[in-house]
Amino acid sequence: MTDSRAGFTLVEALTAITILAAGLVLIQQIYASTARAEYSARQLNAALWVAEEQMARAWAGPLETHDLTGVTRSGVAWRRSIKPLFDPMEASSAGLWLVEVLAQAEGMSRQVRLETLRYGAAE
Numbered sequence: 001m002t003d004s005r006a007g008f009t010l011v012e013a014l015t016a017i018t019i020l021a022a023g024l025v026l027i028q029q030i031y032a033s034t035a036r037a038e039y040s041a042r043q044l045n046a047a048l049w050v051a052e053e054q055m056a057r058a059w060a061g062p063l064e065t066h067d068l069t070g071v072t073r074s075g076v077a078w079r080r081s082i083k084p085l086f087d088p089m090e091a092s093s094a095g096l097w098l099v100e101v102l103a104q105a106e107g108m109s110r111q112v113r114l115e116t117l118r119y120g121a122a123e
Contacts, residue, residue, distance in 0.1 A: 043105035044112070050076045051103035051112040058082060058099045063120045065097075075106030085117065094121040 008016075050072055058064075058080055067081045078101065085096040097118045104111035 040108070043108045044110065046072075046074055047076050047103040047105040047108065047112045050078050051101045051114045054078050054080045054101045054103070055099065055114050055116065058101065059116075059118065063097060063118065063122050065122050076103055077106070078103040082118070094119070097122075 054068075063082060065082050065084075067079060069077070069079045071077045080099070080101045083098050083100075085098050097120065099116050099118050101114045102111055
């Protein structure tokens, strides 16, 4: 005599639930990883924007040879320095200057660093 009962056994149901739970955990981990990457990208983008803004100010304004630092309202710390490229004793005359801007968003280990050369005389 054959048993013709239809349905799932307990082992089949537990196997399906285990596979479903593993899939849901994987989806949650992917979501969390994506959220962290998106936050890091936003922070790095904010630091880059601040660094570019400070570089533009260094080009547009007078040649200030002292270091300038600050923190934006969004928590991006920056430092801008302008130093003579060659002999510091000749810094009062016209010449090439190294303009460096560093910016780092709050909570980030990476920082943005921009450098360029500028010709001119110190103020």
